Amino acid sequence: MPYKVSHGKAIQVTYSPDEVFSRIQHEGIQFIDLQFTGLTGHFHHTTISADTFTPEQMRDGLPKLDGSSIIGFTSIDDSDLLLKPDPNTFAIIPWMTENKTARLLCDVYWGENRGRLSRDPRGIAQKAEEYIKTQGFDFSTWGPEVEFFVFDKVHWDVLTPYKGQSYSIESKEAPWSQEGNGYPMGLQEGYYPSTPSDTLTPYRNECVNILKNNFGILCDNHHHEVATAGQCEIDIKYDHMTNAADAAQSYKYVIRNVAQKYGKVATMMPKPIAMDSGSGMHVNVSLWKGKENTFFDPDDEDELSQTARYFCGGIINHAKALSAICNPTTNSYHRLVPGYEAPAYIAWSSGNRSAIVRVPKHLRGKQYSNLKRLEFRAPDPSSNPYLVFAAVTAAGMDGLKKKMDPGDQVRDDIFKMTKSDRAKRGIGVLPKSLGEALDELESDRKFLNPIYTNDVIDKIIELERRDQREISIRPHPHEFYLYFDV
Known part of the structure; x- marks a missing residue:
């Protein structure tokens, strides 16, 4: 709206x-x-x-x-x-x-x-909103944090498979640029740099103004993200589910068209640059009854209610199956690896960005109760926001119905833990590939059924299996470096 x-x-x-x-x-x-x-x-x-x-x-x-x-x-x-x-x-x-x-x-x-x-994604989100009402809540609020890259030029050759395949990325901000602006950013050194290193401030300003003045979508913050070569984030004000998904789709539409006006190209590809951070779509969610945020509890140490904990438990328990919807491309799994800020481990925490579910800790007190939420950090911007919000709803509501315990929160940096340390604390790992994620969805799909029809789930699996096969039958350029002299 x-x-x-x-x-x-x-x-x-x-x-x-x-x-x-x-x-x-x-x-x-x-x-x-x-x-x-x-x-x-x-x-x-x-x-x-x-x-x-x-x-x-x-x-x-x-x-x-x-x-x-x-x-x-x-x-x-x-x-x-x-x-x-x-x-x-x-x-x-x-x-x-x-x-x-x-x-x-x-x-x-x-x-x-x-x-x-x-199979209309907008209809699936609307169905999820109605389902929430049948479970005793009035509405939910969603705030997607959509990250993306803006490049000067991108070239690729995939149409001559017998000749070989390649791609190249050009950006004035990149350390490999031959025509840079004189202030390049190193890999993983792009977070909040000032101008002139950040070359995209005017671009993001224009996107924000168009989103507000023409599309009625409020953005409260924008900045350069961690990766080099034009990684950006523009934050959308939270809203009801379908409205928020509409805003996310309109947001993608605007940033691509404004990029073209600037002679650039914007992409939602989760991991276009090797050895650098990828783009996520962190999803913030809360459930409401009237003017009451049911995720807020003033008496809890983290001000997090039991309702929120059970909802979190649903996400944790179904996290592997959710990956097939929240991370629907083969490229998504190049992002979900340790060391690049994307969460790879199934755990929750307050303030800890190495967990897939985070409870933000910026502000406390009743006056900020409307901000109490769960931040699901695994999704990426290649996903369909209507489907993501509906699937997260299904998982969270399953957690509420079955009173799923999310386990103890993890306050330590999970990336620094050994495999045995994670095993002792019951910390699982997200799927390492799209094929693995689809296997998980096939074996754990019933939680989606209050919202998703089986034909929708079947079609999602069919289409993503097709993409998986497209990649699996082709040699990767880096394999030549690794194996040509084998």
Whole structure:
């Protein structure tokens, strides 16, 4: 749901269909971009003339979608789908000035009144929100911290497999740059540098302003991240589940398009640079009853309620299976290794960033009870935020129902522990590959069933197994260095 800022305060804005059509007329909108998200998290769109857009189409949907052409949606023999615009997502796209264009996010339905497409990710998030209400809560709040890279240029050659495969990354900030700005950053030395080392401050400023002024998405902080070569983070204000996932998808859309304006390219690839930190999408979550944050307990040492502990227990117990949804690419598992700040070990802690679940400790007291949350640090930005939030909900609610104990929190740096030390303390390890994660999901999938249908889980596994095979049948360039003289 969009926001506006009035007298320093963020106020949610809702639009009725009539108000959308009024804005289209008064703003001189010529085209409407109908946007939706596929099962794999890719953003899709089709564009219609504003002159032909009617209130009936807003209400009943537009017959504009062949579901068989969207990966993971439908088969070719039954593929007629409707796009139903959500008026609350109306936004004017600022870089489309010549032919003024607005966007609307859409829900995906079957034709002929057959109901919602089960594989529509936005519908899965909405289903998760309803499930939370059936369990005695009013709503949940979600704050994704999406990291990404902005490069000057990227080249790769993968279309000539018999010749070989290669890639190259160019960035003025990188220590390998031949045309740098004179202040390069070393590997893992990119956290909070000042200008001129940080070359992307104007870019991030523009992204933040567009997100607020055009898309109604509030960002309270932005900065360069740990990795060299243009790793960035822009923090989104927390919101209800579907709104937060909408914001994450719109965020990706904005940062890519603004990067193109600057002659650069932005990527959500979790680990594009070897020997450097990867990009995560830390997920902050809390459950609410009215104005009460049920994760807050003033009498607990960490101000963390039993509700939050059981929710955390669900995440811990299902962490391996969650990896297939929260880390859905083969590249994701190059990030989830010790030594690069990404959590590889299954544990929780207050303030300890080596655990997969962290309880932030910045501020204490009743006046900050709204900030009490769990931060799930394993997900990465290649994931589909609608699916991630819904899966984390399913895991956490399973923990609540079954009163799953998350175990003792781990205050020590897990990266420095020996394997035997971790075993003694019951600290597990996240899957080391996408194939392993999919094996875990196949054996531990029932916890998803209150929200996910089996056909959705099956399709996720099928698509990710395909990617796994694509990588497994091809030699890696570094293998030549290791094995050519064997």
